[in-house]
Amino acid sequence: MGAYIIRRLILVIPTVFAISVISFVIIQLPPGDFLTAYVATLESAGQIVDQAQADALREQYGLGDSVWVQYWKWLSGVLTGDFGFSFQWQRPVSELIGERMALTILLSVASLLLVWVISLPIGVYSAVKQYSVTDYVFTFISFVGLGIPNFLLALVLMWWGFSTFGTSVGGLFSPEYVDAPWSVAKAIDFLSHLWIPALVLAIGGIAGLIRIMRANLLDELPKLYVTTARAKGMSEAKLVLKYPVRVALNPFVSTIGWTLPGLVSGSIIVSVVLNLPTTGPMLLTALQSQDMFLAGAILLLLSVLTVVGTLVSDILLAWLDPRIRFH
Template sequence: MGRLILDRIFWAIPTLIAITIATFVIIQLPPGDFATAYIAELIQNGETVDDAEAARIRAEFGLDRPYPIQFLDWIGGIVLRGDFGISFDWQLPVSDLIWERLGLTLLISTLSLILTWAIAIPIGVYSATRQYSIFDHVFTVLGFLGRGIPDFLLALILMWLGLIYFNFHVGGLYSPEFSDAPWSFAKFLDLLKHLWVPVVVLATGGAAGLLRIMRANMLEELGKPYVETAYAQGLPERRVVWGYPVRVALNPFFSTVGWALPALISGDVITAVVLNLPTTGPLLLRALQNQDMYLAGGFILILSVFTIIGTLLSDILLVLTDPRIRHA
């Protein structure tokens, strides 16, 4: 088992190198660069920029050097000094911009993931064991509704309800008076008051889809002979269901934990924009729009690293839970 994990970690290294190169190529792909956009903005503001001036600006950003040098400079800074470069757009270090938002993003995403599973798994199991019962039908309808309603719409509805009926300050993660205040217990309570909206919004959408998957997985497993064997041993239903088919049906969940990590960071941009959340999604969107290459590149790189870590996590979880993989 240890060998398997070491093996996976070893393979992550060439994957990472390939990803950094791909990332750099991708951010260079659109025509023009940040200097082009910057000069266009200057001209729009009525300044005259001649060729010499343009070249000077380009040199100032380091954009006149050959691509391989730019790449080595960029990646060298990250590996050796943890320096992701400066965001052209914000004129701030990329690492500051990203890390500041990453913590909150992880918090919201992890909470919503836990809530998603807490809703989807029990309901999925119930629906499958009582297929075509009244509650199965009810949950099916709710599931399709949850799947069908876009997250941002649900966010708007919750915000509206909160404002009209509970007089909450909604949107953002803090009330105005706390947004720049240092951490205190009061600020923490304020955070909790705001946090539930995005968590519920993100969890319901995810849970609706997951619950259908769980139900389908369970229905397939419940029909297998080993379930009948478990009953024939004399086990009560609850132990049969949760101890045998559920364990197998959870496998697809474990194998997708890895995707949840990067989705946590890049996903749900629209919801985050609507809810005015200081998470990473909106920042990434803006960096891509403005060709803010170091910021965008830094983001994509971190996303990729998270994908690799997530996949590794999935592999480890599967090895731990499924003897067929452990003793393959």
């Protein structure tokens, strides 16, 4: 187990390096840079931009250097915690994304927990009571859940929340707490806002995992080791939970790895609709305005989080399944 973890940890280093290169390439891909976009915006608004001033800015941010130098400057900054400067926000990137990143992670973890807590028992129940009325009901609901785009669900929930409770359910904080420092009251306010976006983001995952759990468990239930446990005199509930569910659990653990990128890339629309202060909408505007250091930092951090998530899920899988551990 120890050797396995060390081997996996060593593999992380080249992966993260490759990710940093790819993130940098991606933000360099569109023609021009932030300054050309900035100048174009100003000119379209009727302002005249002094070419010398633009060149001075370009020099200041190293935008005139070769790509390699730019990459090196960026990477060495990142390694010391300096993610560069956001042109658009006129603030250091690290300052901008710190809280958003924390909220993004919190939201991901909350929706992941929701996904697990809801889909695990339903999936197990659906498999054990295959073709029962309840199974059909859950199957129907989960297909509906898979079919509804989650931004639509977000809109409906917002409308429902507004018309029923008369409060805005957008965002992660009530207006009076948005800029307030963290306190117990703010944390409670946060938790009371958290469940709607967490639920919206979780629905698709819940529906998918119910299907996966049901299918996996249906594969495991007829296996001989289940019959062996039954032949030992174990009660049905106990043996189903101890043996086949344990084996069918692997895809659940694997979800840790893809939850974070899914939350960010797949749910930008939800975050925009629900006005969530997560990294998704910020990444979108950063990419639109070619705010390269901000976009690069978000891309890099999310990719690293994905790698970390995959690492955690791999280690958990090895712990769950000795066949992985010993091969």
